[in-house]
Amino acid sequence: METSSFNAAAEALVETGRRFDARGWVPASSGNFSIRLSDERLAITASGRHKGELTAADILTVDMHGKVQEGDLRPSYETGLHTRLYRRIPQLGAVLHTHSVACTVISRQAGHNIELRDYELSKIFEGIDSHEVTLRIPVYENDQDIEALAAMIDARMERDGPGQAYLIRGHGLYTWAGDIRTARYRVEALEFMLECELHTK
Numbered sequence: 166m167e168t169s170s171f172n173a174a175a176e177a178l179v180e181t182g183r184r185f186d187a188r189g190w191v192p193a194s195s196g197n198f199s200i201r202l203s204d205e206r207l208a209i210t211a212s213g214r215h216k217g218e219l220t221a222a223d224i225l226t227v228d229m230h231g232k233v234q235e236g237d238l239r240p241s242y243e244t245g246l247h248t249r250l251y252r253r254i255p256q257l258g259a260v261l262h263t264h265s266v267a268c269t270v271i272s273r274q275a276g277h278n279i280e281l282r283d284y285e286l287s288k289i290f291e292g293i294d295s296h297e298v299t300l301r302i303p304v305y306e307n308d309q310d311i312e313a314l315a316a317m318i319d320a321r322m323e324r325d326g327p328g329q330a331y332l333i334r335g336h337g338l339y340t341w342a343g344d345i346r347t348a349r350y351r352v353e354a355l356e357f358m359l360e361c362e363l364h365t366k
């Protein structure tokens with residue numbers, strides 16, 4: 166069943182790129198975004214594009230194993246991280262990935278987790294209704310072998326539950342939600358909290 170039209174998804178991904186570029190979260194050709202179209206397909210940003218300059222022509226569709234469905238664009242290098250998340254979390258609607266200064270610096274200095282304590286914005290995450298909380302975000306080691314990285318992260322999720330975000334050390338942030346608007350809120354909330362942590366240091 167098609168849950169979201171390609172055109173609407175492409176428009177939302179283009180808009181997300183503009184917003185995140187304006188915040189400095191997707192320098193050069195970094196970052197990648199996707200939206201679930203159906204049980205079998207997702208729309209994702211093409212490899213090597215500047216996210217602030219995207220058009221609908223830079224968005225393509227792949228299946229849940231990253232195989233291109235139509236067109237001759239190459240999907241994002243990190244497509245395997247997206248497809249693993251959609252396969253693991255059936256209700257997932259969108260996945261967003263940013264490369265900000267705060268994510269990069271904070272994840273380099275962290276251990277296996279980052280603990281974000283007592284932030285009002287934590288409430289944007291599911292199951293949290295008070296600022297009196299510690300949000301624990303896993304930090305995984307970076308790896309250019311995306312399939313190996315995706316499999317390692319998936320194994321951790323199998324053990325610990327999927328959570329709602331993770332960081333890749335010295336690289337960036339992944340977060341997700343049932344729809345792209347909520348996923349964007351989560352990026353904004355996490356980037357805000359990580360920037361606060363950076364200023365505190």
Ligand SMILES: [Zn+2]
Pocket residue numbers: 195196197243262264336337
């Ligand atoms: Zn990346």
